[in-house]
Amino acid sequence: MYSFTQRTRCCRWLFATSIGIGILAGCASLELHEDNDEIRASTNPDLIARGRHLVHGPGHCAYCHGNPDRDAEMRAGQEIPLSGGRVFDLGLLGSLVAPNITSEPVSGIGNLSDGTLVRSLRYGVSRDGRPLAPFMAFADLTDRDLQAIISFLRTLPPVPADDQHDLSPLGALAVRVLLRPQMPTSPLRADMEPEPTAEYGRYLAHTVANCNGCHTRRSKLTGAFVGSPLGGGMVMEADSGSFVVPDITPGGGLLDHLTQSGFVGLFRAKGRVAIESPMPWSAFSRMSDTELKAIFAYLRTLPPAQNVAGGSHTPEQSGETQMVRRRAPDPSADQHASN
Numbered sequence: 001m002y003s004f005t006q007r008t009r010c011c012r013w014l015f016a017t018s019i020g021i022g023i024l025a026g027c028a029s030l031e032l033h034e035d036n037d038e039i040r041a042s043t044n045p046d047l048i049a050r051g052r053h054l055v056h057g058p059g060h061c062a063y064c065h066g067n068p069d070r071d072a073e074m075r076a077g078q079e080i081p082l083s084g085g086r087v088f089d090l091g092l093l094g095s096l097v098a099p100n101i102t103s104e105p106v107s108g109i110g111n112l113s114d115g116t117l118v119r120s121l122r123y124g125v126s127r128d129g130r131p132l133a134p135f136m137a138f139a140d141l142t143d144r145d146l147q148a149i150i151s152f153l154r155t156l157p158p159v160p161a162d163d164q165h166d167l168s169p170l171g172a173l174a175v176r177v178l179l180r181p182q183m184p185t186s187p188l189r190a191d192m193e194p195e196p197t198a199e200y201g202r203y204l205a206h207t208v209a210n211c212n213g214c215h216t217r218r219s220k221l222t223g224a225f226v227g228s229p230l231g232g233g234m235v236m237e238a239d240s241g242s243f244v245v246p247d248i249t250p251g252g253g254l255l256d257h258l259t260q261s262g263f264v265g266l267f268r269a270k271g272r273v274a275i276e277s278p279m280p281w282s283a284f285s286r287m288s289d290t291e292l293k294a295i296f297a298y299l300r301t302l303p304p305a306q307n308v309a310g311g312s313h314t315p316e317q318s319g320e321t322q323m324v325r326r327r328a329p330d331p332s333a334d335q336h337a338s339n
């Protein structure tokens with residue numbers, strides 16, 4: 001059974017690129033984003049249900065924030081606790097851990113204000129006011145989806161965890177000095193109705209589900225997107241081997257052979273088989289037909305990619321993030337370092 005264990009490196013490029021992204025975003029300013037006062041968690045059941053769908057479906061939070069010891073259950077389609085612990089090894093910089101986002105008050109988000117959570121997701125600022133390493137692409141979430149997500153997070157039962165970032169002095173300096181918070185790239189939207197349109201598909205592919213983050217080639221130096229949008233070509237390595245992220249634009253082969261219903265069927269089928277891939281198939285198979293049709297419609301509008309997916313691109317061997325298993329469970333898990 002596949003798991004993101006010791007040698008899995010599928011996400012190592014993420015941090016390798018993050019420093020560059022930070023430099024590129026250099027004009028953003030932390031002071032601009034004090035706690036957001038407008039979006040508040042709600043107990044409205046419809047909103048919570050929407051949040052659950054986004055978190056365990058297209059948003060695939062569990063692929064990073066889920067307890068890595070329960071990876072196999074997640075891939076088999078279960079909702080696992082979002083108690084964090086997945087470690088991203090950054091080489092010389094040390095390591096970052098995906099934090100506990102259950103309602104546990106000390107290691108989790110139980111004591112964080114709604115505004116602090118909104119600021120994390122929309123502006124990439126951590127609870128303690130530093131820029132978050134850019135693993136997430138939620139800056140352009142609509143107000144309603146952001147509200148739905150934090151409303152659902154509030155319902156997660158507390159699960160203690162004691163994983164901490166373990167940055168080297170160089171890494172600590174890098175995250176403080178080089179990273180910058182992110183900014184929404186388009187005017188903020190209050191809401192978007194799920195519809196099988198290319199516009200909604202674009203929102204899913206670039207923001208909620210971040211297809212773009214894996215399917216568009218990025219410069220390892222600067223983090224900038226350098227490949228044709230959704231044109232594939234990145235190489236991701238996992239225990240089960242090395243994966244070339246495919247071109248999913250028209251003309252790339254894959255999309256040309258699929259009808260809309262074939263595309264929906266592919267996600268349903270791959271979600272069922274706990275597939276050994278960096279792509280979060282089990283989460284994505286929870287997407288509705290409307291959502292998948294929207295993504296298909298959006299992909300059809302893309303210009304054919306210029307790059308040849310998988311061509312001569314080879315993964316670099318150093319300085320990239322490795323996704324490794326969480327540290328062995330610690331029997332004194334409830335003795336947290338102070339927050």
Ligand code: HEC
Nearest residue numbers: 055059060061064097098099101120126127132133135136
């Ligand atoms: C690709 C991996 C990945 C995905 C997917 C992901 N996260 Fe994160 N998230 C991280 C990492 C890594 C950090 C810590 C980064 C840092 O500390 O610089 C983080 C930080 C956070 C924080 C900030 C916590 C704090 O202490 O300030 C929140 C809140 C959060 N994530 C919520 C979510 C939610 C909700 C989702 C899904 C809708 C999600 N994340 C999806 C990797 C991910």
Ligand code: HEC
Nearest residue numbers: 205209210211214236243244245246248277278279280295
């Ligand atoms: C974390 C990285 C990642 C994300 C996010 C991601 N993909 Fe992928 N995708 C991959 C990799 C790696 C492969 C090749 C391995 C495989 O087929 O599972 C792939 C394969 C595919 C395939 C080909 C499947 C086949 O049977 O040949 C399609 C279609 C696809 N992705 C669409 C999408 C869409 C649409 C999204 C967003 C909703 C998305 N991907 C998000 C990494 C990702």
